[in-house]
Amino acid sequence: MNILTDAWIPVVVGGKRSHCSVSEVQSLSELSISTGRSDFDFAIKLLLIGLKNTDYVESLGDNPTRFLQRVSAKEGKLFPIGTLLLESPGANAIKHNTDFFVKRGGCAAMCTECAHIALYTQSQFAGAAGQGYYPARLFHNAIYLIIKDTVEKTVNANLTKEKQAINAYFSEACQYWLDDANSDIPCGICGSEKPTITHFYKKGLAERPDPVENPHLAQTISGRKYAITPTQTLIDIMDGAAFDSAVAIPPVSITENAKIGDDILCFSTFYDKASLKLVVHERFKLREAFPRKMLMQLSKATWQLKGRSNKPTEYDAGCVVDARKNMAARLLSGMDEGEAAFDVYQEMIPENTLSLSKQRRDAISSVMANYYATGEFFGKRTRSF
Numbered sequence: 132m133n134i135l136t137d138a139w140i141p142v143v144v145g146g147k148r149s150h151c152s153v154s155e156v157q158s159l160s161e162l163s164i165s166t167g168r169s170d171f172d173f174a175i176k177l178l179l180i181g182l183k184n185t186d187y188v189e190s191l192g193d194n195p196t197r198f199l200q201r202v203s204a205k206e207g208k209l210f211p212i213g214t215l216l217l218e219s220p221g222a223n224a225i226k227h228n229t230d231f232f233v234k235r236g237g238c239a240a241m242c243t244e245c246a247h248i249a250l251y252t253q254s255q256f257a258g259a260a261g262q263g264y265y266p267a268r269l270f271h272n273a274i275y276l277i278i279k280d281t282v283e284k285t286v287n288a289n290l291t292k293e294k295q296a297i298n299a300y301f302s303e304a305c306q307y308w309l310d311d312a313n314s315d316i317p318c319g320i321c322g323s324e325k326p327t328i329t330h331f332y333k334k335g336l337a338e339r340p341d342p343v344e345n346p347h348l349a350q351t352i353s354g355r356k357y358a359i360t361p362t363q364t365l366i367d368i369m370d371g372a373a374f375d376s377a378v379a380i381p382p383v384s385i386t387e388n389a390k391i392g393d394d395i396l397c398f399s400t401f402y403d404k405a406s407l408k409l410v411v412h413e414r415f416k417l418r419e420a421f422p423r424k425m426l427m428q429l430s431k432a433t434w435q436l437k438g439r440s441n442k443p444t445e446y447d448a449g450c451v452v453d454a455r456k457n458m459a460a461r462l463l464s465g466m467d468e469g470e471a472a473f474d475v476y477q478e479m480i481p482e483n484t485l486s487l488s489k490q491r492r493d494a495i496s497s498v499m500a501n502y503y504a505t506g507e508f509f510g511k512r513t514r515s516f
C-alpha cells in the first residue's frame with residue numbers, strides 16, 4: 132500500500148463509507164474520518180500532521196510502499212493480526228494464560244487498510260513490553276491536537292514553527308512486516324470482505340527510546356513526558372494543576388497556535404503492569420490562554436517542591452535548572468510568553484522568599500541582570516543555586 136497516493140483513509144461522507152487518499156481527505160470535515168475506533172481515528176490525524184510537519188515524505192524516496200515495514204522482520208516471529216490492537220494481551224499474557232479481561236483472538240483478520248492503520252497505531256502507542264522495553268514512543272501519554280472543521284485546517288493548525296524529527300510521528304520500535312492479504316475472513320474492524328491479512332511478522336524488542344520530543348505532548352517541568360493517571364482530569368492536566376506529582380506544561384503546538392475557545396482533542400493511553408488500563412479520547416474547548424497562568428503555576432510548584440524540605444540549602448538544584456530550561460522553551464514562543472516568564476523570575480526574586488540565602492538571591496539577581504544586558508535568561512547558567 133502506498134500511503135501517499137492510495138485511497139486508504141476510511142471516511143463516511145453523506146452516510147456512505149469509502150476510502151480517501153491523503154490529498155482527497157484534506158477538504159473533508161475532520162469528523163468524516165471514521166474507522167470505528169477512536170485510537171485509529173486519532174492516529175490518522177496524527178499521521179496526517181506528521182506527514183506535513185516532518186521530512187518523512189522525502190525520506191520515503193521514490194517508493195513509499197510497505198509503510199513502517201522492514202522485510203528483515205520476516206526473520207522474526209509470526210503473530211496473529213489482532214495482537215496489533217492496543218488492547219490485545221501481550222505475548223507473555225497469552226503464554227501464561229493470564230489474559231483474563233482482554234481476550235486473545237478478538238480480531239482474526241484485517242483488510243489491508245485497517246492493518247496499516249493498526250500497525251501505525253501500535254508503533255506509536257503500544258505499551259511497555261516488560262523488562263523495561265518500550266515498543267512505542269507515545270505510550271502512556273496525553274497528546275493534544277487542535278481541531279478545526281476540515282482535515283486540512285486541522286493539519287495546518289497543529290504545525291509547529293520548526294519542522295519536527297521524523298520519529299516524533301513515525302517511530303519504528305520493532306521491525307514489522309504485514310503478511311499477504313489472502314484470507315476470506317471478513318475484516319474484524321470495518322467488515323470489508325476483500326481478501327484480508329491474518330498475521331504479521333515482528334522481529335526484535337525495542338530499546339528504551341530516548342526522551343520523546345513530540346510537539347503535541349504535555350510535559351513535566353523536568354522535561355519528561357507527562358504520564359496521566361486515571362484520577363487526573365483532562366483540564367487539570369492542561370492547567371498544569373497536578374502539583375503533587377508533576378506539573379504538566381501544555382504542548383508546544385498548543386502554546387504556539389491555540390486560542391481560547393479552540394476545540395482540543397486529547398488522546399491518552401494509561402498502562403499499568405504492561406497492560407492497557409485506560410484510553411481517553413476527549414474533545415473540549417480551550418478555556419484560557421496558557422502562558423501566564425501556566426508559568427505562574429510552574430513557579431509555585433517549583434517553590435512548593437523547595438518548601439518540602441523547609442531547608443533552602445537542600446533545595447533540589449536540578450529542579451530549578453529544569454524549570455528554567457522549560458521556561459526558555461516558552462520564551463521562544465513569543466512576547467506574551469516572554470513577559471510571563473519574566474514575571475516568574477520577578478516572583479523568584481526573593482522579596483517574598485526571605486528564607487533564601489544571600490548567595491541564592493545574588494544568583495537569581497545575576498540571572499536577571501544577564502537578561503537585561505543580553506536579552507538572554509540562560510546564556511550563562513548560574514549553578515550556585
Ligand SMILES: [Zn+2]
Binds near residue numbers: 320
Ligand atoms: Zn478493514
